[in-house]
Amino acid sequence: MTELAVGELNPPARTLLGPGPSNVHPRVYRAMMAPVVGHLDPFFVATMDEVVDLLRLVFQTANRVTLPISGTGSAGMEASLVNILEPGDKVVVGVNGFFGERLADAAGRCGAEVFPVTAAWGQPIAPEQVEAVLRQHPETKAVVVVHAETSTGVLQPMEDIARLTKERGALLVVDAVTSLGGIPVATDAWGADVVYSCTQKCLAVPPGLSPMTVSEAALQALRERRGKVPSWYLDLSMLERYWGNKQTARTYHHTAPITMIYALREGLRVAVEEGLEARYRRHARNGRALQAGVQAMGLELHAQEGHRLPVLTTVRIPEGADDLKVRRALLNDDNIEIGGGLGPLAGRIWRLGLMGYASSEENVLLLLAALERVLAGLGVRVYRGQGVAAALEVLNAG
Numbered sequence: 001m002t003e004l005a006v007g008e009l010n011p012p013a014r015t016l017l018g019p020g021p022s023n024v025h026p027r028v029y030r031a032m033m034a035p036v037v038g039h040l041d042p043f044f045v046a047t048m049d050e051v052v053d054l055l056r057l058v059f060q061t062a063n064r065v066t067l068p069i070s071g072t073g074s075a076g077m078e079a080s081l082v083n084i085l086e087p088g089d090k091v092v093v094g095v096n097g098f099f100g101e102r103l104a105d106a107a108g109r110c111g112a113e114v115f116p117v118t119a120a121w122g123q124p125i126a127p128e129q130v131e132a133v134l135r136q137h138p139e140t141k142a143v144v145v146v147h148a149e150t151s152t153g154v155l156q157p158m159e160d161i162a163r164l165t166k167e168r169g170a171l172l173v174v175d176a177v178t179s180l181g182g183i184p185v186a187t188d189a190w191g192a193d194v195v196y197s198c199t200q201k202c203l204a205v206p207p208g209l210s211p212m213t214v215s216e217a218a219l220q221a222l223r224e225r226r227g228k229v230p231s232w233y234l235d236l237s238m239l240e241r242y243w244g245n246k247q248t249a250r251t252y253h254h255t256a257p258i259t260m261i262y263a264l265r266e267g268l269r270v271a272v273e274e275g276l277e278a279r280y281r282r283h284a285r286n287g288r289a290l291q292a293g294v295q296a297m298g299l300e301l302h303a304q305e306g307h308r309l310p311v312l313t314t315v316r317i318p319e320g321a322d323d324l325k326v327r328r329a330l331l332n333d334d335n336i337e338i339g340g341g342l343g344p345l346a347g348r349i350w351r352l353g354l355m356g357y358a359s360s361e362e363n364v365l366l367l368l369a370a371l372e373r374v375l376a377g378l379g380v381r382v383y384r385g386q387g388v389a390a391a392l393e394v395l396n397a398g
């Protein structure tokens, strides 16, 4: 045997408190050790039905077509657009961050005419502006919005935009990549037509799948297309025959990533066992505690008050602090990963995630203590002890 310099894989055990991936739940890791079976094995086919049922619970939907797309959140984004949009279609896209921009780009690639509705990076999209564009272009096919903008830390209120979209007879597409499993995603109550997410944020499962749910109206639009869906892999009319049919009628499309489906099943079981309401409360409380702590240390939050995500907190980098040095110190000294800013916010904010399994009281206190120590060590003025104290006050209040 020739000498091979590649050693056994031994990743560091990080505390993942950035924009994702988040820490994987131990039960999910255990499920991933289960034997791989064939993708049309009766066992696996039954497993798929269970995953679909669990997904309907977390998406709060009765949609028949509810399935995980093989691929990360961006695959779900692509699938949502490529199935609905045809060249020349008009689409309104909310753009108030990096992922809104990505959606506008992806919609344009479908040949659609994109009407962006913008807001500052840190503020939500104003429903009145969506309404104004819809009034100008009444034949708009779809309105696309990001529920939880991971690049800015903004939670988009959905009710008004959803109502306006429905009034105009357009389809509503929602990016729930960072919200699903951490913040209520009320697919049917909103009347959303396509909602997609990912596994590696608030579901505490590794990256690799994009759960998605599709309304009958969106399927109707798919059936009424003038031409074929330009993506073979993401064509929902074929995927629904594999996922949407009951056991006996499933037909091969592509090999489902068996181990990831096991992982998602366990992640969803953990979520449902905790109880969705309790899970949302946990994320909300820990997010509030972290935000109180960060402010008590003397740092400023970036997202507009009243629209802050509990699962992803954006913090302005204080004067005199070196973005990279701080993040490197957290990683090297404390094994903690946080995120930097994207696009125009690069070098201006940090992104602190409390998602899924990682959204815990311990992690709130750990992160505040570590951040304080690192900043003080680099000579940045912070109110020492205040962050943890303020967070404890929130946590103790319940």
Ligand SMILES: *Cc1c(COP(=O)(O)O)cnc(C)c1O
Pocket (backbone or CB within 6 Å): 020, 072, 073, 074, 075, 077, 099, 146, 148, 149, 150, 151, 175, 177, 178, 198, 207
């Ligand atoms: C992470 C994220 C995505 C992209 O998901 P990937 O899994 O990285 O492909 C899309 N939208 C939002 C809001 C995200 O936070």
